[in-house]
Amino acid sequence: MTALLEIKNLQTEFKTEDGIVRAVDDVTLSVRAGEVLGLVGESGSGKTVTALSILRLIEKPGAIVGGSIRFDGRDVLALAEKDLTELRGDRISMIFQQPKVCLNPVLTVGQQIAEVFLRHRSMEKKDALDQSVELLRSVGIPSPETKVSAYPHELSGGQAQRVMIAIALALTPRILIADEPTTALDVTIQAQIIELLRKLCETTDTALIIVTHDLGVIAEIADRVAVMYAGQIVEEASVEELFDTPQHPYTVGLMQSMPTLGDRRQRLNMIPGSVPRPFHMPVGCRFSPRCRARVEHGLEKCLTDPPALTGETRKLRCWLEGKE
Template sequence: MSEAHDDGRVLLEIKGLTTAFSLAEGDFNAVDNVSFSVKEGRTLSLVGESGSGKSMTALSVMGLVPSPGKVVAGEVLLDGRNLLDMSAREMRKIRGAEISMIFQQPTSALNPTYRVGTQIREVFKLHRDWTRQVETEKVIAALRAVGMPDPEARLRAYPHELSGGMAQRVMIAMALACEPRILIADEPTTALDVTIQSQILELIRELQSSSDTSVILITHDLGVVAEMADEVAVMYAGEIVETTDVETLFDEPLHPYTKGLMGSVPVLGDPRPRLEAIPGTVPNLTELSVGCRFASRCQARIEAGLTVCQTHHPELVEVRPGHAVRCWLYSGQEVAE
């Protein structure tokens, strides 16, 4: 985490990804011109409120955008190959084998009618040409790797017999079974209690360092970000508003929204009597203003007396190497000093 600036090889690069939904209420982009890259063996965290487009970004990368959504622009480059150009068949070979995903609710992401072992075996059936016996050995090995006690017996358990933490371990075992290069973890600990949460995060980190897997961690929990991430992209209303390495983000957050998020986190020993909340709510994506999407909730804009925020949409501008912000406070002549 500390050596955030060194150069790893870029494994996954996302350029201008835009996912549009067209509903009766209107058309909107759930993911709007999102670009970021994930380096080998490192963790990128997508942070934002509910509805900010984090999960939809992950689903777009996996090619799993639910209907009527559609990826309408951009590139998802895995080793230079654009996943968005791939056929359904090619994409199936990628999913589960090169990029895999774990979900928020481990107990509902496991099929209640099948034993745990059968479900992990499914991944091998789809991606590996192994005999049944080898499969069984690998399933046991996968369960052992995620710290499942007595894996030979747990193999035969049904999902309802597992606790939430154990179920999430099974999900991780399943996701990492084929040693993917990228693991997308969509709020992997939100449904778990705090002690289990830290165990699961610790497990992901251990497995990541032993296998050099890259992780895209989706969360709204800044504590999880601080603990896990190397790089962070903060999302708001479908677009990235700030991206930098984790230390800079916590030391020197620039975007008023990021600052607001930081202010709303309780800190032990903090003298503040109340937590600061960001006023207002995330705007309705079907009725976005032409200006900055955060403008209506932004205190800093009023303090700085900026009017451009309501009339012009800011671009994501690199204010220093590796730190980009989408805010008029920091771009062009409007830089406030």
Template sequence: MTALLEIENLQTHFKTEGGVVRAVDGVDLKVNEGEVLGIVGESGSGKTVTALSALRLVDEPGKIVGGSIRYDGRDVLSMNKKELTQLRGDRISMIFQQPRVCLNPVISIGRQITELLKQHRDISSKEARNTAISLLNSVGIPDAEKRFSAYAHELSGGQAQRVMIAIALALKPRVLIADEPTTALDVTIQAQIIELLRELCREMGTALVLVTHDLGVVAELADRVAVMYAGQVVEETDVETLFSNPQHPYTQGLLSSMPVLGQRAERLTAIPGTVPKPSDMPPACRFAPRCKTRISLGMDICNQEPPQLLRTAKGSVRCWAIEGAS
């Protein structure tokens, strides 16, 4: 099966006064038709920039300096402005972390949907209105006909995210990129939104790229997971394997730092240290300074040569310890 969205060796760099920041440095990702790909990682690991890069939404001083992005076999990086605006929203759509500020504050939510519909499709105002109302219904906005003329500030966070989902899915895109869609919401609302995303994407056959730092959300939704660290994918595998048999020391650390419901540990296990500053990257393996495995095995190569992405049974992993063992 060919991948719907294929990112290869993506490099997005930011030119700052303190030098070049390699926010995304050699990321490979594949999104197949209809699947849910989770991208997890700490803040600053480059997951949001990867997502933005996929739609070429990275602003100055950021720039995609290398790699390729292909949607359905077409090269996204060489598209002109017109092709890009057709791609965005129509084929690949995106929702963001802060739903309330992502809606235009002075235009009613209904009009925001109908304008999008009319921009991309050749339909009448009345058809657009009907479609918008049925969309609002399908994302669980009660009394959609009345709510059609509501404004963003009249909605709660959860409602606003539902509206955002309705807008993002209005044109039945084949890929939906959700950048931390539940981070700003209450836990109970989070569950509802996750359920909604799952249902709608399954219904429409839309592939979902879920960017999050919440492993719980990933476990709930994703088919496959890519774990990012310091601008690179360190491990990629299907969701069961990730939780049952994590390979990369960073993934192991992430999983063990999750509190287990019903068990009170003295202290949560944390990964020592912090994500390295992009301007001050470790020369070889980027996780090496924080890596328990490296210390316990006393490996030197981790500080000398960057590890390559290694194919495993269910996916791939970037670690010298695994490569040495196999």
């Protein structure tokens, strides 16, 4: 099946006072219609910058400096500003970690959903508001006829995220990008929101890119997973393959640091060390300073030569490949 979204060798950087930060360096990813792709990695690994790059939302002094993004056969990086409006919201939409920050405090929930229809579709205001009530119902907001007139501060965190999901799915996009959509919510609500996203995307055949640092979320919802480390994809596999036989030492470390199901607050066996800082990237493999497997296998090459991402359906960026 051909990919709906195809990202090749994407590079995104920011100019800072200290120099250039390449937040995304050589990311290759594809998404098929209707599938759920999980993008996972520790904080600072470049997940959000990748997501924003897809929608061309990187603002100066940041810029996409290399690679290509194709959506539905079109070159996203070559799109004119007016075509970007259609791409964003209409074809690909995005929800973020802090739903309340994204909602406008002075407009009612209904006004904000209706606004999407009024901007992108020719529709009477009354019809747009009626549609908003239906959307609120579909995302599980109780008494949607009343809640449509509520202001954001009258909503709980979970309700606000449901409203954001309603706005994001209002125009039935082909892809929804959800960036840490449940991180700010408490655990029971998290599970409900994940289930809602899964159900809605399945019903509308919308592909979902779920961005998270939480492998538990990935296990619940994703079909395929890409693991990101220091601006690069280090492993990609189906969710079953990844959990059954993780191959990259970083993925193995992430699995071992997964909190036990009983207590999600308890983090065990954290990977020692931290994601390298942008100006101190290791010369060879970016994970080498933290990699126990390298030491165990006596791999010198890891310290001098950066490994490439190789493989077809299952991909790996590691010199260890085939050494087991």
